[in-house]
Amino acid sequence: DTGVSQDPRHKITKRGQNVTFRCDPISEHNRLYWYRQTLGQGPEFLTYFQNEAQLEKSRLLSDRFSAERPKGSFSTLEIQRTEQGDSAMYLCASSLDGGRITNEKLFFGSGTQLSVL
Amino acid sequence: ILNVEQSPQSLHVQEGDSTNFTCSFPSSNFYALHWYRWETAKSPEALFVMTLNGDEKKKGRISATLNTKEGYSYLYIKGSQPEDSATYLCALPPMRFGAGTRLTVKP
16 A cells, blocks of 8 residues: 555543654655644644655644654654643645645545544 | 635435535635545545636546636535545645535435
8 A cells, every 4th residue: 555654543642641643655755744633624734844844834733742754754743741632633644746835636644533531 | 715614514415416515715826726535434535636717627426616716616516426425625735624515425
């Protein structure tokens, strides 16, 4: 399977714990995106990478959230000191740089469902 | 309109019915509009990428139109089937997504 993969699919944690999610994009895709989605809402942009460079970060992303893409391949999203409000689906997507980011089809993973108790 | 808005929020139709949904978006600084289909327990999947005013795209029984001057796009499904049941998202990617229209097609 050469699609976008995310791990784990589900994560249950206690408030105050740290969690880390992983995303493996399609191998030739140099852009990678993280989104958060809650019930009844569309995906909410968190951040994106061009290769290993983090180029954009939403103001909604508090300092408890950090994302990395160290070698320009897979990416991790870490949430420190989780809160109940962090409970959501975290989606990763990738695209191939075709010059204009707005025109690039996004390929999504299946997401990581986080539940903070 | 500052955000991407979709209507209706949800829709229930019978198998064989044709249906359509609306996506409204800011018409200024437009580059492209995307439609995605998101089936339960699966990944969102791209349907269409539309860039030009008046664009019409078709994929099987699903088609979409685009009006960039007035800031709306319509998605049409002809002869809905149960397998069309999904949430349909429109987006001005990569930053802005609508909340989606959840379609349920009853056999």
